[in-house]
Amino acid sequence: MAVSSRRRLGADARRAQLIELGLEVLAKEPRESVALDRISERAGISRGLLFHYFPSKRDYHVAVVRAAAGRLLEATEPDPALEVEERLRAGLDSYLDFVEENESLYRSLVRGAAGADRGLQEVFDETRGRFVGRTAAQLGVDRPEPALRLALRGWLAFVEEAALDWLEHRDLGREDLVRVLEACFRTAVETTLPA
Amino acid sequence: MAVSSRRRLGADARRAQLIELGLEVLAKEPRESVALDRISERAGISRGLLFHYFPSKRDYHVAVVRAAAGRLLEATEPDPALEVEERLRAGLDSYLDFVEENESLYRSLVRGAAGADRGLQEVFDETRGRFVGRTAAQLGVDRPEPALRLALRGWLAFVEEAALDWLEHRDLGREDLVRVLEACFRTAVETTLPA
Numbered sequence: 001m002a003v004s005s006r007r008r009l010g011a012d013a014r015r016a017q018l019i020e021l022g023l024e025v026l027a028k029e030p031r032e033s034v035a036l037d038r039i040s041e042r043a044g045i046s047r048g049l050l051f052h053y054f055p056s057k058r059d060y061h062v063a064v065v066r067a068a069a070g071r072l073l074e075a076t077e078p079d080p081a082l083e084v085e086e087r088l089r090a091g092l093d094s095y096l097d098f099v100e101e102n103e104s105l106y107r108s109l110v111r112g113a114a115g116a117d118r119g120l121q122e123v124f125d126e127t128r129g130r131f132v133g134r135t136a137a138q139l140g141v142d143r144p145e146p147a148l149r150l151a152l153r154g155w156l157a158f159v160e161e162a163a164l165d166w167l168e169h170r171d172l173g174r175e176d177l178v179r180v181l182e183a184c185f186r187t188a189v190e191t192t193l194p195a
Numbered sequence: 196m197a198v199s200s201r202r203r204l205g206a207d208a209r210r211a212q213l214i215e216l217g218l219e220v221l222a223k224e225p226r227e228s229v230a231l232d233r234i235s236e237r238a239g240i241s242r243g244l245l246f247h248y249f250p251s252k253r254d255y256h257v258a259v260v261r262a263a264a265g266r267l268l269e270a271t272e273p274d275p276a277l278e279v280e281e282r283l284r285a286g287l288d289s290y291l292d293f294v295e296e297n298e299s300l301y302r303s304l305v306r307g308a309a310g311a312d313r314g315l316q317e318v319f320d321e322t323r324g325r326f327v328g329r330t331a332a333q334l335g336v337d338r339p340e341p342a343l344r345l346a347l348r349g350w351l352a353f354v355e356e357a358a359l360d361w362l363e364h365r366d367l368g369r370e371d372l373v374r375v376l377e378a379c380f381r382t383a384v385e386t387t388l389p390a
Contacts, residue, residue, distance in 0.1 A: 146364060146366040146367040146371075147367055147371050147375065149360065149364075150357050150360040150361060150364075150367060150372065150375070151357070151375050153356055153357065153360050154352075154353040154354070154356045154357035154360070154375070154376075154379070155353060155379075156356075157349075157352040157353055157355065157356035157357075158349040158350060158352055158353040158379075158383075159349070160352065161348055161349045161351070161352030162345050162346070162348065162349035162352075165344065165345040165348050165349070166345060169341060169344075169345075171341040172341040172342055172345060176341075176342050176387075177345065179386060180342065180345070180346050180349070180383060180386045180387055181349075183382050183383075183385075183386045184349070184350075184353075184379050184382050184383055184386075186382075187378050187379050187381075187382040188353075188375060188378075188379055190378075191374060191375045191378040191379075192371075192375055
């Protein structure tokens with residue numbers, strides 16, 4: 001996205017621009033304070049003005065993480081052109097692409113799921129819920145029974161945690177990671193999907 | 196534990212007493228402010244004096260959650276008198292007993308794993324690490340290879356999340372929950388344990 005520091009933007013456009021820049025700069029930058037300087041600089045506004053558009057640093061961060069979660073959901077949208085059994089593999093591949101390219105934002109999304117930050121908690125819960133619903137739909141289930149709901153939620157936690165471990169240690173090939181995620185998915189579903 | 200409001204306690208004994216009361220009162224009480232009144236009352240000290248022993252409410256809470264994590268680890272210690280294949284089942288049973296009896300503390304432990312509270316994050320990471328190490332040891336593995344380490348960590352996240360879902364909805368029998376946890380454990384290990 002080309003960013004002109006000269007253009008005068010309306011509030012909505014400015015907010016969208018700042019979120020877009022946040023997605024870029026915060027993707028791998030864990031030191032938020034440095035990032036905010038860079039973001040306002042690239043938007044051609046003062047750091048102070050950034051807080052005209054977002055009440056606080058925290059609000060801005062939550063807005064960027066929310067946008068990142070939207071991208072993740074979009075990137076992993078099941079592709080109806082694929083055979084059903086290939087969809088999981090394709091989804092996991094896109095998921096891990098996102099994880100690799102957005103390490104910091106991914107960490108905020110899945111680790112921000114704590115009581116302390118209600119904003120991140122909401123984004124996380126909503127995203128997790130969307131994933132559960134979508135995965136159930138791929139299995140042809142509209143409203144999952146308790147056992148399947150719990151198993152899908154557990155499996156998604158498995159995926160999130162395994163992806164964090166993978167990022168942290170970088171000592172396992174992606175193939176090996178995907179193999180265990182797929183195997184556990186099959187088991188979780190086979191154990192809980194009503195016959 | 197019998198608590199005498201009259202006894203004068205040394206600082207260490209008082210701290211231990213307050214943690215003990217916290218384990219009891221905070222087990223199911225999510226509203227911390229109410230709980231603190233009850234705890235100081237039962238200890239026979241003023242609410243203000245509680246902060247003589249713990250710098251802040253947060254510090255006190257972290258200390259209680261740390262003690263709860265210690266109890267959880269203790270309660271789920273593998274029993275060498277059992278056959279190997281029965282140990283997982285026994286461990287999960289004790290784990291879920293703890294979860295049922297300490298709903299609020301359990302939630303703080305597994306949901307407090309966010310960046311926002313470094314104290315809870317540390318307790319969580321340490322507890323998770325102990326579980327991973329202990330589970331690997333039960334499999335006869337001293338230092339797990341990357342794939343197994345990641346799979347055990349992922350599986351523990353599965354257990355934590357499934358237990359939260361179970362608490363939240365209360366619409367699934369414990370037998371069904373344990374069945375899916377056991378099945379996923381077997382798959383996670385079989386897929387990653389070096390032959």
